[in-house]
Structures are given as C-alpha cells and as structure tokens.
Amino acid sequence: MKLLFDTTFNKINYSTELFETGEYDSCVFNSCNFSKTILSNSSFINCEFINCNFETPNISNTSFKEVIFKECTLVGFQFEYCNDFLFEVSFENSVLQVCSFFKMNLKNSKFINSKIIDVDFTNCNLSNVKFDSCDLSKSIFENTNLEKTDFTTAIHFSINPENNKLSKTKFSNENLSGLLNQYDLDII
Template sequence: MNLPYISDKTFKSTNYSTDHLLQAEYDNCTFINCDFSESHISNISFIQCVFIDCNFSMVKAKNTSLQDVIFDNCKLLGFPFHDSNSFLMSMTFIKSQLNLSSFFNLQLKNTIFKDCKLEQTDFTNVNLSGSSFDNCDLYLTIFDNTLLEKVDFTTSYNLSINPNNNRIKDANFSKENALGLLTIFQINID
C-alpha cells in the first residue's frame, strides 16, 4: 500500500483523538502540543520527526514506523512500542513519561532516555546495548532477559535489575544505584 508522503511540515495544537491523523508517511515533520491519546496511529510512518509536548497515552500503534524519532516532553503512558514496526526503529526520549509502556522484544541499541520517568515500563527481551538512561526514574521497570551491555545507568535511580537474568557486562552504575543489583537477593544493607 502506497501512503501519501508529507514532509517538512509543522503541526501545532491538534487533537488527533477526535481529528484522526491522515494515514501517511511523515518525513522531517514536527508535531507541537498535539494530543494523540487513545487514537489509532497504526500503519503510519514517522521518519526523522520530532514530537514536542505531545500526549500519546494509551495510543494504538500497530505496525507504526518510528525511524530517528525524537519525543521531547511527551506523555507516552502505556505506549505499545512492541506493536510497532521494528524495522529500522530508533528513537530518543527527552523529559518524557513512559510509565507502563512496553518495548517487549525490540532492538533498541544506543537509545537515549534523558530525564524520563519509566515506572513499570517493560524491557523484557530487549537489546539496549550502548543505550543511556540519564537521570531517569526506573521504579519497578522490568528488565528480564535484557541485553544491557555498555548501558549507562550512572545517574538513574530507583532501579532494580537481576544480574542473573540480564546481561550487564560493561554497564555503568553509580555506587548508590548499584545497590539495585542486589535487591533480588533480599539482603539488608545499611
């Protein structure tokens, strides 16, 4: 199916929960203060797009393509990234809320998460090699069978990672957040 091609456009303050976004390929577009909550963005391609102050809470994103996409100060509660098209998927997250989102079974090498809330976010079976979690809240975030080699957790907090169920070789932790590697052992540290 050939989608319409839309490039180099800026979309501002649009409610896509009621006015559905045209199913198309969006290239180098910027979306500012748009509401996508509970909408369907399935089968839409976003290439080198930037989303600023947008709400994607509980969106449906079956086969959505996200290539070189930046989410800046966005609300992505419950976003089903695992339903999206994984081919060439790459994203950057800045000051965004990703609570209850799912990245299950994705390849997310070198992904940047900066100043984000990732409470109860699912990274099961994800390759996060070389990624960075800079000043991120990882409260109850799920890392299970996750490839975390060379991941930088130095400034993140509330993390709990089972080193027996994840590959963490050459990952970086601060002394304070390294205690999150011991919670599985149910020991008391004073």
C-alpha cells in the first residue's frame, strides 16, 4: 500500500486516471474529479478536498479521519460503507446530494454553508453537530440522535420529534416549523 504524506494533488481527473490505493496523510486534493472512482481500502488522515467532484465513488472500507470537504460536490456518496473507526468529516460550502450516512457516528461534525439535499441520516449519531447556514431539503432524520445539535441557522429540514432523540437541540424561532411538518399544519 502506497503511503503519501503532505502532498498536494491538483486538477487530476481520477475518473480517467487510475487512483492509487494507499494511505494519504495531511494531503490536499485541489480541483480533482473523483466521479465513479474506486477509493476502496484507502485511508485519508487529516486531508482536505477542495473544489472536488465526487459522483458515486466506490468507498467501501475507505477511512476518513479528520477530513474536510470544502467547495465540493458529493453525489451518491454512501458513507455507511466506509471504515467507521475514528471516522471524522466536516463540510464547508459544499453540496451533498442523495448521500447516505446510515448508522454513522458524526458526533461533533460541522456542516457549514452547505446544501444537504436528500441525504439519509437514519440511525445516525448527530449529537453536538452544527448545521450552520445549511439547506436540509428532503433530508431524512429517522431514529437519529440529535442531542445538542444546532439547527439555529438551518433551513428546509423536517424532523419528527417523536422518532428522533432531541435534548438540548437548538432551533431558532424562525425554523421551528420544521418540527411540525408531520402534522400538516398551516403555519403563518
């Protein structure tokens, strides 16, 4: 397995160029295309993905430890197939669409100024997560631990308080309607 440390990769199209399985520590991937790329069995530790495109990559048994996705587009990213040992990710100014974090531990993760559309958070631990200025349209929260989760600046979420664990969860007065959607109320 290849070991790379403190390396920057610029504008590489991994959908046509072979991605080498390995351990990437403190690396930066800038403007790379990972569409349909096989990332299986690789490890990313303290890495940054900046302005990268991920469309349905194969990530089975891939490790993401202290990884930041900035200005990235992630479509069909199935995080539940990752190695969950020390799994830690954050997202800034990114788009996540039709992704799944099913049963993942995302405790203390940060989602900043991102569009999180049709993302599955079923059975997740989202305790102490911050959704700062995020659009959560069509995202699924079912049997999810939302203790101390911050939704104060989030929009378009729909959370059923009866099917999720809410304690000290933060909302603003303006977005409380996201807790009442299942009741088919007209809130004015």
